[in-house]
Amino acid sequence: MKKQSIGSIKQLKKTENRMGYLFASPWLIGIIVLGAFPILASFYISFTSYDMASAPVWVGLKNYIILFTNDDVFWKSLWNTIYHVLIAIPLGLIVGIILALLLNNKIRGMSIYRTLFYLPCVVSIVAMSLLWLWLFQPQFGIINEVLSPLYKLFNMEPILWYQSASTSKITLILMGLWTAGGSMVIYLAQMQDIPKSLYESAEVDGANWIQKTFSITLPLMTPSIFFNFIMGIIGGFQVFTIAYIMTNGGPAQSTYYYAYYMFDKMMSDQAMGMASAMAWILLVIVLIVTMFALRLNKKVVYLGEEG
Amino acid sequence: MKKVLLMFLVMVASVTLLGCNKEATEERTEITFWHMSPVGDVSYSSVKGLITDFNESQDLYFVKGVGFSFWDYWDKINVAVASRTAPSIGLSTIDDVVSRAESGVLLNISDLMDADTSGINTLDLNEFRQSQMDFATYEEDLYAMPFSATSRALFYNLDMFDELGLTEADAPTTWSELETIAKMFDIQEADGTVTRLGFDPTYGDTTYHGWLWQSGLDFFDEDLNPTLNTPEHLEVLNWILDFNKDFTRSQLTAFGEANAMLGVNPFTSERVAMIVSNDGLYQTIDTSGSDINYGVTSIPIPDENGIHVCWGSGFSLEMYDNGDNTDAEVAGAYSFYKYLLSEPVQIALGESLGWLMSHITAMEKYVEGDPILEALLAEVDYSMDKVYVPYAPAWHASDWQTYYTQILDGDLTPEAGLLAARNHYLQKQENYNTLHE
Numbered sequence: 001m002k003k004q005s006i007g008s009i010k011q012l013k014k015t016e017n018r019m020g021y022l023f024a025s026p027w028l029i030g031i032i033v034l035g036a037f038p039i040l041a042s043f044y045i046s047f048t049s050y051d052m053a054s055a056p057v058w059v060g061l062k063n064y065i066i067l068f069t070n071d072d073v074f075w076k077s078l079w080n081t082i083y084h085v086l087i088a089i090p091l092g093l094i095v096g097i098i099l100a101l102l103l104n105n106k107i108r109g110m111s112i113y114r115t116l117f118y119l120p121c122v123v124s125i126v127a128m129s130l131l132w133l134w135l136f137q138p139q140f141g142i143i144n145e146v147l148s149p150l151y152k153l154f155n156m157e158p159i160l161w162y163q164s165a166s167t168s169k170i171t172l173i174l175m176g177l178w179t180a181g182g183s184m185v186i187y188l189a190q191m192q193d194i195p196k197s198l199y200e201s202a203e204v205d206g207a208n209w210i211q212k213t214f215s216i217t218l219p220l221m222t223p224s225i226f227f228n229f230i231m232g233i234i235g236g237f238q239v240f241t242i243a244y245i246m247t248n249g250g251p252a253q254s255t256y257y258y259a260y261y262m263f264d265k266m267m268s269d270q271a272m273g274m275a276s277a278m279a280w281i282l283l284v285i286v287l288i289v290t291m292f293a294l295r296l297n298k299k300v301v302y303l304g305e306e307g
Numbered sequence: 308m309k310k311v312l313l314m315f316l317v318m319v320a321s322v323t324l325l326g327c328n329k330e331a332t333e334e335r336t337e338i339t340f341w342h343m344s345p346v347g348d349v350s351y352s353s354v355k356g357l358i359t360d361f362n363e364s365q366d367l368y369f370v371k372g373v374g375f376s377f378w379d380y381w382d383k384i385n386v387a388v389a390s391r392t393a394p395s396i397g398l399s400t401i402d403d404v405v406s407r408a409e410s411g412v413l414l415n416i417s418d419l420m421d422a423d424t425s426g427i428n429t430l431d432l433n434e435f436r437q438s439q440m441d442f443a444t445y446e447e448d449l450y451a452m453p454f455s456a457t458s459r460a461l462f463y464n465l466d467m468f469d470e471l472g473l474t475e476a477d478a479p480t481t482w483s484e485l486e487t488i489a490k491m492f493d494i495q496e497a498d499g500t501v502t503r504l505g506f507d508p509t510y511g512d513t514t515y516h517g518w519l520w521q522s523g524l525d526f527f528d529e530d531l532n533p534t535l536n537t538p539e540h541l542e543v544l545n546w547i548l549d550f551n552k553d554f555t556r557s558q559l560t561a562f563g564e565a566n567a568m569l570g571v572n573p574f575t576s577e578r579v580a581m582i583v584s585n586d587g588l589y590q591t592i593d594t595s596g597s598d599i600n601y602g603v604t605s606i607p608i609p610d611e612n613g614i615h616v617c618w619g620s621g622f623s624l625e626m627y628d629n630g631d632n633t634d635a636e637v638a639g640a641y642s643f644y645k646y647l648l649s650e651p652v653q654i655a656l657g658e659s660l661g662w663l664m665s666h667i668t669a670m671e672k673y674v675e676g677d678p679i680l681e682a683l684l685a686e687v688d689y690s691m692d693k694v695y696v697p698y699a700p701a702w703h704a705s706d707w708q709t710y711y712t713q714i715l716d717g718d719l720t721p722e723a724g725l726l727a728a729r730n731h732y733l734q735k736q737e738n739y740n741t742l743h744e
Binding site for chain 1: 382385386388389406407409410411412500557558560561564565568699700701704705706708709712713716718719731734735737738741742743
């Protein structure tokens with residue numbers, strides 16, 4: 001009787017496992033066919049010369065060697081991307097946090113304000129880019145119109161924004177801040193989670209708004225700040241669309257980002273092998289940067305009281 | 308009960324799926340044809356009608372047409388060719404047919420022509436321009452046929468000409484005439500805003516290599532080595548830079564961007580009196596219902612030793628070798644291929660697509676009585692396509708534009724810009740050779 005019941009349980013487990021795999025199979029097939037296979041294929045292709053018409057020809061490490069030693073545009077695009085990540089990510093975090101702090105108040109119509117700040121996140125990036133192209137247009141755009149009294153006051157030439165190599169990158173970064181409402185929502189959610197008792201205790205001790213912000217709110221928000229930081233790094237290295245639409249990588253390749261160059265390597269130069277090598281280099285760069293960032297986790301992120 | 312329900316569902320699904328494959332049951336060999344007239348496009352019905360006519364004209368083959376928008380088409384066809392899932396017949400760019408032929412993804416059209424004894428729509432090579440067929444020839448065999456032909460010409464606004472007492476006879480033919488007449492139309496507001504230009508050698512479909520060709524120069528020598536920083540190249544570049552030197556680059560950029568942002572064609576909106584454009588502008592003006600009075604002539608050439616030439620290209624009609632094409636599929640595809648290149652179908656395609664097609668007699672009949680189209684077609688005989696450079700397939704686009712815009716913006720001197728561009732091409736050439744040695 002006992003043996004029979006053990007056998008039945010084993011049989012039941014087997015059946016359950018089979019059913020489990022069966023139900024999970026669409027996802028498993030998806031990740032293997034649509035995820036793992038292309039990743040592995042691109043790794044192989046990165047060691048070949050492949051024009052997407054003829055069969056790939058094995059060239060060993062040549063794609064990697066060329067990129068590192070004899071491709072000026074590779075380094076230029078990498079620098080443009082690193083510049084973007086270095087400025088855009090911290091700036092995005094600061095603006096997102098400031099917005100969240102401002103919108104974490106109990107005033108009339110707050111939900112409307114929150115919606116308004118989040119709204120840009122649901123606007124198509126193409127439409128957004130075209131809109132900002134109008135706004136930043138140096139000769140007749142509204143931003144320079146608004147700033148014209150300042151230009152006159154300081155006897156300055158109008159800023160050429162995306163038309164000048166010296167200001168184009170920062171123009172695209174400023175434009176990107178328009179979508180800071182996305183991270184703001186995450187910060188707000190975490191702020192709502194902070195126990196009221198902490199603020200009440202601080203108030204009893206006579207803490208003002210700034211002290212409460214820096215001693216309670218921001219430390220307790222570090223998990224979400226860190227999450228946005230990591231996601232920002234990963235997304236930042238893949239910046240492409242705004243440059244593709246607004247500047248075509250110009251002027252003087254100042255907004256020719258890494259992903260843009262990789263796209264051109266594939267589509268314009270028909271060099272899929274080289275483009276795959278670039279993809280793998282980018283993966284390694286992002287992995288290393290993310291790894292270092294994750295090391296900060298224990299030092300800067302508040303993970304609750306131990307014990 | 309559950310089993311009965313399951314069986315019923317399986318039966319319904321099977322019947323539905325079989326129903327989707329109605330044509331297969333008719334035992335006709337299916338041929339796929341990818342084109343650029345998707346559902347919703349003005350040319351969709353007529354292209355579909357031509358396909359239907361072919362399907363009804365015989366009972367061996369069934370052509371399934373699939374239309375993509377121009378912007379989507381290129382990614383689709385490139386991926387399909389790379390993955391050996393290309394359609395039986397498709398369109399592509401004629402200047403790089405050789406690279407695809409070399410890769411073995413195209414069927415040999417010469418072989419198919421030799422084996423064709425049907426006597427139906429037999430291809431007559433005399434009806435196609437040799438200059439176009441040269442681009443489709445690999446190892447002395449044709450691997451594609453020219454499907455359409457484009458040309459570039461100078462469009463001039465006769466209403467604006469009339470305002471200044473000019474007539475059609477005053478249309479410029481040389482660079483100096485162009486400069487003199489263009490200046491007459493320039494208007495600048497008190498605040499510096501340019502509201503009208505006579506002409507700008509960087510607007511419309513002008514290209515630096517187009518101006519070079521007219522001067523007997525090119526980007527590359529016969530061995531495809533970059534040769535673009537000679538004093539003669541510099542002279543052409545300086546002519547472009549100096550053409551509108553009365554205005555700053557910032558003024559000209561603002562003028563150009565205003566056109567782009569407002570979504571207006573500077574010629575149809577009468578913001579420029581003259582513009583170099585391809586035959587597509589004729590179609591744009593025609594479909595917009597504009598009543599603009601204009602003329603078309605050859606692009607003006609240098610005053611001394613100028614060459615009458617323009618950049619003209621066209622689509623190639625290709626039959627793809629996916630490695631598993633059956634004899635029936637190849638025969639059917641070739642039958643439809645010939646049909647598409649036949650005189651009446653080429654006329655019908657010209658009318659529906661608004662393109663100049665490749666068939667010479669068909670186009671002569673198509674443009675008859677329309678002086679604008681006649682002038683545009685005449686330019687096809689002077690058109691030349693850009694050379695395919697394996698180490699820099701986009702040499703005229705992203706590669707060159709980086710330096711060209713810096714030169715135009717004044718960020719690089721013409722000398723430095725041309726040298727930098729040449730070095731860029733040399734580096735690409737070296738890297739390509741390293742990979743293909």
